[in-house]
Amino acid sequence: MIYGYARISTMKQSLKRQVDNITKNYKDAYIISEAYTGTKIERPAFSKLLRNIQPGDTIVFDEVSRMSRNAEEGFKLYRELYEKGVN
16 A cells, blocks of 8 residues: 655645645555644654554655654654565
């Protein structure tokens, strides 16, 4: 399964660009989106995706900044997904 994840932090941003960029290359991607995450660490939809992702599944982000809030968090998440067999 291919999942696309889009996230915006403020009301001034739009999910459309991220979703369009993901679906341009992954037309069958199941899009998961969250809005107005701001400085909140909790991202319920993303957390649910991480609990349910299976080996062989793929998660696509429009930008690496949508995956994590900083490099350390991003590397940790990347490693967890890699070790789980997620693309």
